[in-house]
Amino acid sequence: MINDKLPKIWYGGDYNPEQWDAGIWQEDERMFKLAGIDVATVNVFSWALNQPDEDTYDFAQLDETMDRLYKSGVYTCLATSTGAHPAWMARKYPDVTRVDVQGRKRKFGGRHNSCPNSPTYRKYSVRMAGKLAERYKDHPGLLIWHISNEYGGYCYCDNCAAGFRKWLQERYGSLEALNKAWNTRFWGHTFYDWEDIVPPSELSEEWNGNRTNFQGISLDYRRFMSYSLLECYRLEYEELKKHTPNIPVTTNLMGFYPELNYFEWAKYMDIVSWDNYPSLDTPVSHTAMTHDLMRGLKSGDPFMLMEQTPSQQNWQAYNSLKRPGVMRLWSYQAVARGADTVLFFQLRRSIGACEKYHGAVIEHVGHEHTRVFRECAELGRELEQLGDTLLDARTEAKIGIVYDWENRWATDLSSGPTVSLNYEKEVHKYYDALFKMHVESDMVSVEEDFGKYEIVIAPVMYMVKPGFAEKVEKFVSNGGTFVTTFFSGIVNENDLVTTGGYPGELRSVMGIWAEEIDALFPDQKNQIVMKHSWGKLDGQFECDLLCDLIHSEGAEVLAEYGSDFYKGMPVLTVNRFGNGRAYYVASSPEASFLEGFLANLCEEKGIKPLLNAPAGVEVARRVKNGMEYLFLLNHNADAAMVETGADAKKELLGGETVSGIVTVPGRGVLILERAKA
Structure with missing residues (x-):
């Protein structure tokens, strides 16, 4: 605090x-x-x-x-x-x-x-x-x-070049290990001396922002620059803490x-x-x-x-x-x-x-x-x-959504399959579906303890770092629900492809393998066709961007593609693994599909919305000392009616006691205090 x-x-x-x-x-x-x-x-x-x-x-x-x-x-x-x-x-x-x-x-x-x-x-x-x-x-x-x-911005000066070489020596130990990690036999890029290595600038490997000839060196330079700026911060931090x-x-x-x-x-x-x-x-x-x-x-x-x-x-x-x-x-x-x-x-x-x-x-x-x-x-x-009513109050979400900066760097640097792939936007699609349902979620790192969640969602998990697959397998085996998507499990932490079939190290827990990835032009669509009605999902939905051509290796096929030469191939699967389930979404679906899909998963795990509220009204919650504080945030210009339940609640900003249906003014806020159930 x-x-x-x-x-x-x-x-x-x-x-x-x-x-x-x-x-x-x-x-x-x-x-x-x-x-x-x-x-x-x-x-x-x-x-x-x-x-x-x-x-x-x-x-x-x-x-x-x-x-x-x-x-x-x-x-x-x-x-x-x-x-x-x-x-x-x-x-x-x-x-x-x-x-x-x-x-x-x-x-x-x-x-x-x-x-x-x-x-x-x-x-x-x-x-x-x-x-x-x-x-x-x-x-x-x-x-x-x-x-x-x-803090932000990169530098490519001689001091940074020297620092980069030192950082690489500590990371890889030898030039042999570095050459292997960067796959430098491609295009004759073998390094014979540490001094051969220069920052990947427009004078060497990169152009137009995130375009690069060698993902390995570009990925590591981003790691190094983040580390370098953090080191500057830490030097000041340690000096302040002395006094x-x-x-x-x-x-x-x-x-x-x-x-x-x-x-x-x-x-x-x-x-x-x-x-x-x-x-x-x-x-x-x-x-x-x-x-x-x-x-x-x-x-x-x-x-x-x-x-x-x-x-x-x-x-x-x-x-x-x-x-x-x-x-x-x-x-x-x-x-x-x-x-x-x-x-x-x-x-x-x-x-x-x-x-x-x-x-x-x-x-x-x-x-x-x-x-x-x-x-x-x-x-x-x-x-x-x-006053101090809300200070240090926490959330109690049962869903974690994985976000990883290094995975983002690797995805951005990827030379294909489409320039339209935006990692942050794909993550937001899943978050947005839960947001509209008024279901709480946490944004978490790959290092987070998954055990405190019922559902973990990891969209576009292109890079699988050491230990992540085992962590997912343990989570699912213990009864958790895991969701990942197209373009996942492709490479390791050095951006080297995991051979043997995508999604690489996640293949066992997902129960599928992918042999090809189709990139759709912006005006192209395919369809997710449900094999049978499943809760809030029935019929067909549009999908676009990328389509993984997958085969089941034990996973149940819930939906298939509706068109193109891969019509009838799986696009949505679920694999029973231990006591839990792992879902694979092989393309980027329209919003209505994700809302239905995630509503089904929440129902399976007994996760309920905080409240049922109309579109444009955000609902959030903080919890402290046995009390919960429900925030009703009306982003609409007009007033909205929200059913809050029969129990009495104190509205902190106005001071009155409310229950049942309350009116939230246009662009207004209510904070409802009640004992935590």
């Missing part, structure tokens, strides 16, 4: 007083009180002010800011400022800036421009973290450390950001935090899935919503305003799915550079008489009213 000093849902966000004259600060304090702001994230990009040259450190303004905020009742989320190095550093030490994928050396500018393997960057970033920790370790306003900001062992440490993640393996990062974060920036047309269920992923990074622990906008972004193609009520609605969506904070970027809108049109609690007009401020103040009052 991170909220010991401030036992409520933290409310506030990024604050940059250094961008303003001192005359504005007093007005900020007045408006923070009006809005109920009690946490400010400061010092995110202040390295240049804190260290104007190599030997000088000046924290006078930061001292004043933290003291002033604390006296006014605002606590500090203190960033280490290392997300953007100062100009003097780039001028004096050129190794600090990155080389891009095209081999071009970057100049000073922007952010995400520090090489993670630069000795200079590592030296001064760790030193800065230490200076801050020594100075503020006893400050009463310090709540949590925030290292750097939104402040009891202050939690985090850094802000970015949901399904493709470049970093967040399950690995979460092992070194005291609490996960992330920045939520959906577009107006982002499916509500995708945002919910991302919250669930952030909760799942640490096996269900609550997380921090570190950033969201009160009104609009500045960097998307079309930066729509959040309609009235939506900021509050989306804030409670985060809380419903595990957030113990609601923080914004930003508290006061900048007047210059690329974020001057990014929304803020305090708009350019500078006073409280705006729609956005009124909505923020209303939410601030409600969070104060909720």
Whole structure:
């Protein structure tokens, strides 16, 4: 639990007083009180002010800011400022800036421009973290450390090349083992010396993003870059912990950001935090899935919503305003799915550079008489009213959906069978079906304990890592239900094909083998034809993208393809394995099929929806101390009626007791408290 000093849902966000004259600060304090702001994230990009040259450190303004905020009742989320190095550093030490994928050396500018393997960057970033920790370790306003900001981006410089070779030596031990793992006899790529290996950039193996000649080296470079950036984080983390062992440490993640393996990062974060920036047309269920992923990074622990906008972004193609009520609605969506904070970027809108049109609690007009401020103040009052009621509450899902970054990298790098395969979208299809049914699910890693779930779903499990197949077999044998899909079990952790028939190591538990994979053009469809009625599935459904041509090896065939030369071949199978069942979905089905299919599985395992609610109403639950909190989130513009059951429940935001049918206003929220059954 991170909220010991401030036992409520933290409310506030990024604050940059250094961008303003001192005359504005007093007005900020007045408006923070009006809005109920009690946490400010400061010092995110202040390295240049804190260290104007190599030997000088000046924290006078930061001292004043933290003291002033604390006296006014605002606590500090203190960033280490290392997300953007100062100009003097780039001028004096050129190794600090990155080389891009095209081999071009970057100049000073922007952010995400520090090489993670630069000795200079590592030296001064760790030193800065230490200076801050020594100075503020006893400050009463310090709540949590925030290292750097939104880590990301790769580098291809000589320092990274040297670091990559060292990392490979530790991973493989010998060139012989590496050559075998990368299958370098293809195209005469045998390496004779470690110095032969260079990063897979557009100067060597890669082009157009994820296109590569050699998946092995490209996959390992992604692992290495994620590791390198994590190592930078960990160096600062360890320095902070030397001085402040009891202050939690985090850094802000970015949901399904493709470049970093967040399950690995979460092992070194005291609490996960992330920045939520959906577009107006982002499916509500995708945002919910991302919250669930952030909760799942640490096996269900609550997380921090570190950033969201009160009104609009500045960097998307079309930066729509959040309609009235939506900021509050989306804030409670985060809380419903595990957030113990609601923080914004930003508290006061900048007047210059690329974020001057990014929304803020305090708009350019500078006073409280705006729609956005009124909505923020209303939410601030409600969070104060909720107090510590929801803090550290958990979920109790019986379904786990597997997501794996390395599997995503391997799928993205695959040279075929279709450019349309999007791992994240295929995972979302299964999540979305459960979301619409109001059935809870967790997003989990391949390392998660499957034993706590009734159903585990692993869409497009292209890469099967060591031990995963045995883990699945044990889960199913013990009575669990496992689901996987087309393009699964194809390769090992080095992206080498497991021969003997797909799905490779999963073949035994699935009871099928696949001999070919057909890639359909975007306008092509096939059909899933049920052999007989099964619960909520009857007749036929469309499928597309990829079609595995599979044969049963003991699995029962539930449905067959309806057209093309493989008409009549299995497309949906179930295999009894021990006390459980393993289902294989050999193509990408339409939504109605998945809703019926997953409803059948839930019925088999006795998993019931949280409530029956109309379309557009999201239902989520958190549980704490024998009480459960049902969140009814109406994403529709119009009011919706929801049957909540005959038992009496307290509605936390309004204070009244309700039962039976309740009305949720358009874009409104109800939080129902009741004793857990």
